[in-house]
Each structure stands twice: as C-alpha cells, then as structure tokens.
Amino acid sequence: MPELIEIEAYRRLAEEAALDRExxxxxxxxxWWLKGGLTAEILxxxxxxxxxxxxxxxxxxxxxxTDGDGPLxxxxxxxxxxxxxxxxxxxxxxxxxxxRDVAAWDRLAVRFAGGGDLRVRDPRRLxxxxxxxxEARLGPDATTLGPAGLRRALHGSRxxxxxxxxxxxxxxxxxxxxVDEALFQAGLDPAREAGSLADTELRRLHRAMRRTLGDLTAxxxxxxxxxxxxxxxxxxxxxxGTPMVRRTIGGRTTWxxxxxxx
DNA sequence: ATTGTGGCCTGCCCGC
DNA sequence: TGCGGGCAGGCCACAA
Numbered sequence: 001m002p003e004l005i006e007i008e009a010y011r012r013l014a015e016e017a018a019l020d021r022e023x024x025x026x027x028x029x030x031x032w033w034l035k036g037g038l039t040a041e042i043l044x045x046x047x048x049x050x051x052x053x054x055x056x057x058x059x060x061x062x063x064x065x066t067d068g069d070g071p072l073x074x075x076x077x078x079x080x081x082x083x084x085x086x087x088x089x090x091x092x093x094x095x096x097x098x099x100r101d102v103a104a105w106d107r108l109a110v111r112f113a114g115g116g117d118l119r120v121r122d123p124r125r126l127x128x129x130x131x132x133x134x135e136a137r138l139g140p141d142a143t144t145l146g147p148a149g150l151r152r153a154l155h156g157s158r159x160x161x162x163x164x165x166x167x168x169x170x171x172x173x174x175x176x177x178x179v180d181e182a183l184f185q186a187g188l189d190p191a192r193e194a195g196s197l198a199d200t201e202l203r204r205l206h207r208a209m210r211r212t213l214g215d216l217t218a219x220x221x222x223x224x225x226x227x228x229x230x231x232x233x234x235x236x237x238x239x240x241g242t243p244m245v246r247r248t249i250g251g252r253t254t255w256x257x258x259x260x261x262x
Numbered sequence: 263a264t265t266g267t268g269g270c271c272t273g274c275c276c277g278c
Numbered sequence: 279t280g281c282g283g284g285c286a287g288g289c290c291a292c293a294a
Binding site: 123124158160251 | 264265266267268270272273
Binding site: 077078079126128176177252253 | 287288289
C-alpha cells in the first residue's frame with residue numbers, strides 16, 4: 001500500500017512532469033472521492049486555467065499548490081491509489097492493489113494543454129481529493145523527525161506503541177508495513193505502551209525508523225522489508241527463526257517476533 | 263483529551 | 279467451473 005515512501009515517489013513524479021502546465025480540463029466522475037464538500041464543478045472551476053507550481057508532501061498526503069491566488073490541491077491515496085502523469089506511474093508495483101490498467105478506476109484526471117494529464121487511479125476508492133486541506137492536523141513528517149520529536153510523539157501515551165506511531169496527527173507518513181518493519185529492526189514489541197520506552201529504546205527506535213525508511217526507499221517500497229516474507233501463516237523470524245506472531249494492534253494486522261521484539 | 267472499535271470501499275484469493 | 283466469504287488497511291465517525 002502507499003505509505004510515505006510511495007507518496008514521495010508520486011511527489012517526485014509530479015514535480016518532474018506535472019508542474020507549470022496549463023490545466024484545461026478536470027474530470028472527477030466519482031463524487032465519493034471528493035472530500036470536504038468538494039464537487040466536480042467546484043474543483044473544475046478552481047483549477048481551470050491554472051498551473052501547479054510545486055509538489056509538496058506531508059506524510060502520506062500530496063500537496064499541489066497552484067499559481068496566482070489559486071487553491072492547493074490535496075491528494076490522499078488510501079491503500080490502493082496510484083499516481084500517473086501522462087500515463088506513466090510513480091510506482092511500478094503496489095502491494096494489496098491491482099496493477100492492472102483499468103480506466104474505470106480513475107477517480108481524478110487533470111488534463112493539461114497540449115495533451116497529457118495527471119491522474120489518480122484508485123480501485124478501492126479509499127483515497128480522495130480536497131482543496132486547501134488543513135495541514136495543521138498532520139504531525140511532523142517521519143523523514144524529518146529527530147530523536148526529540150519522536151520522544152515528544154510518544155511521551156505520556158498509554159496507547160500501544162504501534163498505534164501511536166501510525167497516528168498521523170502525531171507522526172505523519174508511517175503505515176502498517178513501515179511500522180512493523182521499524183519495530184522489528186528496533187527489537188521492540190508493537191504492543192508496548194508508547195510512553196514506556198527508555199531513552200536507549202527511543203534512540204534505537206529512531207535509528208531503526210530512519211534506517212528502515214532509507215533501506216526500503218532504496219529497495220523499492222514499503223513492502224520490501226525484511227519482514228515481508230514472514231507476514232504469513234507459518235512465517236518465521238528472518239533473524240532468529242522463531243515463529244512469527246500475528247495480532248491485531250491499533251486495528252491493524254501486526255506481525256512480530258515474540259523472541260527478539262520486547 | 264485519549265484510546266478503541268466499526269465501517270467504508272472493492273479486487274483478489276481460497277475453498278467448496 | 280462458478281460462487282461466496284474473508285481479507286487487505288488508510289482514514290473517519292463515533293463511543294466510552
């Protein structure tokens with residue numbers, strides 16, 4: 001599914017290929033996909049004649065400001081959304097989603113002068129588009145979060161560590177796979193109380209988070225972690241061979257090693 | 263305020 | 279062979 005790593009790839013694609021092109025048409029056939037009172041007509045009127053001036057990202061949200069006094073287009077991708085510019089995808093493979101090319105799954109198309117477009121293809125319709133989203137509702141981005149920021153995000157919380165790490169209002173960008181991988185690398189039990197981490201554990205988690213983001217970006221996505229193959233029945237810990245444990249934590253399927261994650 | 267739960271959505275996979 | 283149930287999880291509304 002798209003997490004921070006995939007959205008960053010989308011951002012880069014948009015930055016390289018979708019900026020400074022005049023918008024001549026907007027197609028948004030799925031009312032459900034438009035959030036915050038947005039309609040196809042409002043969106044169209046707001047974007048026609050304008051150009052995207054930048055491609056920013058906060059966590060899993062892609063932000064496309066427009067020129068003049070135009071609005072900012074905010075895009076969420078849910079778990080199956082893909083970004084395409086001129087038909088080229090920002091990410092080749094998306095786990096848990098279909099990679100088939102089905103035009104009926106296009107929830108938004110922004111067409112540019114001279115041909116070509118920016119499109120979001122989202123089979124399960126869990127993403128959405130919004131104008132001028134409230135950015136203050138998002139916590140600091142996981143890629144820029146320092147050890148002190150991580151401590152602040154976890155401090156005093158009695159929620160499970162994993163739930164807190166996935167809370168986009170505290171830290172933005174981490175989803176199910178990235179969090180499981182980072183906790184695996186850090187040797188921490190996802191069910192631990194978030195506020196219970198000692199200083200050494202906090203630093204270990206911070207390092208693991210940074211390393212996980214770097215490694216998985218280099219390897220090609222959130223699904224390429226060391227724990228990937230172990231996320232199945234009969235799966236064993238790639239580090240010590242212990243049978244992996246499957247639980248629901250923070251409402252999400254969670255795989256962890258009962259031996260070295262404590 | 264904080265934490266937990268259920269539901270949305272639908273393609274895909276497995277078992278019968 | 280076709281069918282139906284379960285599964286995947288980001289996000290939000292709502293409850294306690």
